Amino acid sequence: MVFVTMPDGSIKECQQKRIKEIILELGLNENAVLVAKGDELLTPDIYVANRDEIRIISVVSGG
Amino acid sequence: MKCRKCGERALISLRRHNAGFCKEHFNEFFVRQVEKAIKKYEMFDYSDKIMVCISGGKDSLVLWYLLHKMGFDTTGMYVNLGIGEYSEKSLEKVKAFSEKHGLKSIIVNLTQLGHPITLMEKRVKRTACAICGTTKRHYFNKVAHENNFDIVATGHNLDDEAARLLGNTMRWYPEYLGKMSPALSADSQIKKKVKPLIRLTELEVGAYAFMNGIYYIADECPKSVGATSMIYKNALNTLETEMPGTKHYFYSEFVKNVAHKFEREETEKKEMHICSICGIESFLEVCTFCKMLEKIK
Numbered sequence: 502m503v504f505v506t507m508p509d510g511s512i513k514e515c516q517q518k519r520i521k522e523i524i525l526e527l528g529l530n531e532n533a534v535l536v537a538k539g540d541e542l543l544t545p546d547i548y549v550a551n552r553d554e555i556r557i558i559s560v561v562s563g564g
Numbered sequence: 565m566k567c568r569k570c571g572e573r574a575l576i577s578l579r580r581h582n583a584g585f586c587k588e589h590f591n592e593f594f595v596r597q598v599e600k601a602i603k604k605y606e607m608f609d610y611s612d613k614i615m616v617c618i619s620g621g622k623d624s625l626v627l628w629y630l631l632h633k634m635g636f637d638t639t640g641m642y643v644n645l646g647i648g649e650y651s652e653k654s655l656e657k658v659k660a661f662s663e664k665h666g667l668k669s670i671i672v673n674l675t676q677l678g679h680p681i682t683l684m685e686k687r688v689k690r691t692a693c694a695i696c697g698t699t700k701r702h703y704f705n706k707v708a709h710e711n712n713f714d715i716v717a718t719g720h721n722l723d724d725e726a727a728r729l730l731g732n733t734m735r736w737y738p739e740y741l742g743k744m745s746p747a748l749s750a751d752s753q754i755k756k757k758v759k760p761l762i763r764l765t766e767l768e769v770g771a772y773a774f775m776n777g778i779y780y781i782a783d784e785c786p787k788s789v790g791a792t793s794m795i796y797k798n799a800l801n802t803l804e805t806e807m808p809g810t811k812h813y814f815y816s817e818f819v820k821n822v823a824h825k826f827e828r829e830e831t832e833k834k835e836m837h838i839c840s841i842c843g844i845e846s847f848l849e850v851c852t853f854c855k856m857l858e859k860i861k
Contacts, residue, residue, distance in 0.1 A: 508782070532801040535770055542771060544565045544577040544584060560770030561723070561801075562621055563784060563791040 503549050508534075508559040521545035523555075533561045576771045579808040587775050594772050597763040598630060605747040607758040608715045610636060615713040615755075617704055618642040618669070620654030622773045622780040623719030625661055627761055629778055631717065632667055639713070640669040643703050645696060646680020647787060654781045661779070670711070672703050679860055681787065687860045692787035695856065702853035705844050708755040720759040723766040726811040727796035729818055734796075742826035745819055751836055753845040765811065766797075 505513045505523065515523050520536050520543050535558040536543045549555060565574040567586035574584030578593075585593055601607065608614060616628045618640040631638045642658045645651050655671070662669045674680045681699065685692045708716050725744065732740040746762040761769060773780055803810045838844070839851035846852070 530798070530801045530805060532765065532767055532804050533798075535767065535774060537774065542575040542774060544574050546565050546577070558770065558774065559782070560622070560766045561794065561797055562623070562766070563788045563794040563797070 502551065504552070504554045506554070506556040508557055517549060517551050517553075519545065520547050520549065520555075523549070527557070529557065534559055575775065576768075578768070580765075580804070580812060582808075590771065590775065594764065594768065595630065595634070597768075598634075598760050601746060601760050601763045602758075605745070605758070605762075607747050607760060608636070608717075608756075612637070612714040613712065614638045614715045614717050615641050615670075615704075615708050615711070617700070617716065617718045618658055619719075620657040620781040621719070622778070622782075623721055623724075623761060623766075623769050625657070625719075625778050625780050626769050626773050626776075627717060627719040628661075628667065629665065629776070631760070632665065638667065638717075639711075640667055641704065641707050642669060642671050643700050644671060644673040644675065645699075646673070646675035646682055647785065648682070650781075650783060650786055653783060657779065657781045670707055672707065674699065679857060684856060684860060685787075688856045690856075693791060696787065698852050698856065702842070702844065702851070705754055706842070709753050709844065713755055716755045716757045718757065718759055719761055719769075721761045721764050721766050721769050722811055722815060723797055723800065724793075725759065725762060726800050726815045727793050729815055730796045730800060731792060738826050741823070745823050745827070751845055753838075762815075763812070 565584040841854040
């Protein structure tokens with residue numbers, strides 16, 4: 502399993518797969534979020550390993 | 565994915581440029597986009613005194629950081645809106661950032677001035693976002709005029725402006741379409757307004773902030789919940805996913821081929837006045853901001 506911290510702080514679990522597929526599974530848009538592991542950003546083609554912890558950063562601001 | 569320049573592992577993928585970049589070459593790309601915008605739209609040069617409008621969010625802090633790093637004479641101007649915890653947090657970010665980088669700043673505190681947004685929205689029959697926009701514009705103009713700045717720079721990015729263009733086009737607002745250029749020329753009191761991040765998307769600005777340790781307020785303003793700009797941004801991001809480059813094409817071609825028609829229409833219709841209360845230039849004899857203030861007395 503991969504542990505995903507969402508922008509609101511909640512944690513979701515996903516199967517191991519590419520970042521692009523995780524973004525889709527979470528119902529997000531690839532142009533609206535960054536994905537980080539520790540202090541590095543991950544590109545959509547990266548395959549995350551079992552027990553990896555990644556973080557979704559929303560970049561869209563409104564108002 | 566490999567960096568297009570050096571072949572190292574890429575940290576960001578930019579589909580609209582069909583490229584990936586490592587940190588070093590993404591930073592190079594980012595600076596080049598800002599330089600191109602400044603040059604193409606003749607925004608300013610090294611002799612200008614620039615006021616950067618700061619909110620504590622990623623776009624304004626990245627802009628301030630970068631213009632300072634590029635050697636421009638910048639001062640941050642922050643309006644504390646008096647929106648509870650959100651305003652306190654954003655003020656902390658701005659203070660920490662300016663101290664860390666040794667930057668000059670001017671802070672206007674609406675609560676101390678007696679008209680925080682939370683009070684104004686109770687007395688004025690407009691949305692909080694409309695009240696906030698008018699109030700911030702008033703203080704941007706006033707502070708820039710009183711402190712003899714040459715330029716007012718804001719952190720609007722490509723997503724902000726493409727979404728605004730979509731909204732103004734959907735409703736055919738000619739008076740707003742006339743103000744969509746990334747560099748709006750000065751009037752006698754109103755300083756030239758520029759948007760140097762116009763060639764960069766929100767994703768790119770967010771990535772630059774992350775890679776360069778720029779800590780911004782990630783919380784959304786509680787008053788902007790349900791803002792229509794988010795609907796337009798989501799729609800454009802859906803198009804961008806299917807057709808990379810759409811946002812840039814939509815906005816830049818409008819500016820290149822169409823915007824001037826609305827600008828002409830705008831200048832033909834409106835005559836400028838000096839507001840009889842605050843003394844700042846306005847399209848009205850008493851500016852909208854002063855009219856709002858009269859309602860809370």
